[in-house]
Amino acid sequence: MSASTAKFAVGEPLSRKQEFIWSEYMSGSSHQGCTEGLARFISDHEQFPAQARSLAVDAVTDCIACIAGAVHEPIVPLLLQVVPSVSWRLNAAPERAATVIGLGRSAAAPDAAYLNGAMAHALDYDDITHPGYAHPSAVLVPALLAAGEVVNAKGSDLISAYIVGIETIGKLGSALNQEHYKRGWHATSTLGTMGAAAAAAHLIRLDSRRAAIALAIAASSAGGLRANFGTMTKPIHAGMAARNGAMAALMAQAGIDGCLDIIESPAGFAAVFESGKINWNALSDWGSRLEILSEYGIALKAYPCCGATHTAIEAAQILRANLAGRVDEIHRVRIGISEMARGPLLSNWPTTPLEAKFHIGYCVAVALLDGEVKLSTFAQERLSDPLLIQLMRRIEVYVDDRVRDDGEFASVVSLMTVKGTTMEELVLLAKGKPARRLNRGQLLDKFLDCNAFGNTVATVANAATRQFELLQSLDSDIAVRDVVDELAFSGASPPHLLDS
Known part of the structure; x- marks a missing residue:
């Protein structure tokens, strides 16, 4: 057994050979307990500063705008052909199902996250975060909307979970980048899958052990290669990460088990996705300096391109x-x-x-x-x-x-x-970086422009403005189901959807 294949179950005594491998891997570092630290942050942390919550609200609003603008993108009807659980949404989404934003459809919650994630990233107008070098909201928001519908979460709970997701993506990015990105990984999908699992685990209130298992399941489904930039497969990365993250949390909730030290294990997430120098210190202070409040924490795009x-x-x-x-x-x-x-x-x-x-x-x-x-x-x-x-x-x-x-x-x-x-x-x-944050007027202009580009019925009778105001009030007791009810039929029904 080599260091790259060694597996250690938590609480299981190590053989002499395993002890050597483990001590060699851990030598000179302080990364024991990284997964446990994140899992405890996911399950225990509830209170976040007002500024962090305000930034999260803007990010969610911006992401919904990007989805609205993408309803006519060529990728949409193609995905609807291959995602098996999609059906027309009559009134509320069925039990254990979630809403496909703007298309009047519902699907099994992971599939809804998949479709919403792909649409959120299809225009390449969605936000970015450094040092994650990822598009966080295109992954986190679809995963959270899907999980939030399933458990009937409040808007304020979704905002807290979003902050947890950004924290996960940002800290993992600090540990693995820039080499992780330079090697060809699309961090939106790799780090994003972990962030979506963390966010969904917080939203559905998993305990720390179950949260760690959600991360383990997510880590085994993370992937995405930058060679696909400039093709339809790039936005699919965001959809896969949203689906896999949401599914990982739901699987952990159902009782599926997994490795409890998936981040720091010699054959775990960090070692596999970055075989060079890993900044383990970045993974030791979950929540002490929130990524969403950092200098480059989250940036809303001013232009719809890379x-x-x-x-x-x-x-x-x-x-x-x-x-x-x-x-x-x-x-x-x-x-x-x-x-x-x-x-x-x-x-x-x-x-x-x-x-x-x-x-x-x-x-x-x-x-x-x-x-x-x-x-x-x-x-x-x-x-x-x-x-x-x-x-x-x-x-x-x-x-x-x-x-x-x-x-x-x-x-x-x-x-x-x-x-x-x-x-x-x-x-x-x-423009749009934290130091040059888009103001409310600029964000509204982008929201309206996306709705106009998507030719949605939300452009009629100021409905888009009403949706914008609803999303801006998300950090409240409003039910996630009520929010998606407002967004479900916002898209005009394109001819290629009416016959499908």
């Missing part, structure tokens, strides 16, 4: 303003990015709207031409725009020493005009 493009988009907007909109005078554009940004960005010429969301040259060119980057920016017909193509061919992307080691996707954009004038703009932190 987060690694956002600082460059803003820099391009500033340069456009400096040119007074005279973009026909642009001769050459250079975009300086960090080493970290090379991971998610695509270098090949984009041929689909999804690929365009991960192509920094496309995003910057649109920002220079239009002055804004919106959901409508990523339409198939825009990819063949002659002016856009012409400008993209004048763009060079390189790693700039000034931002080379930056972990927040800082970038610098410079341009030269046909008259030889040069100008440059450096943006270190994207």
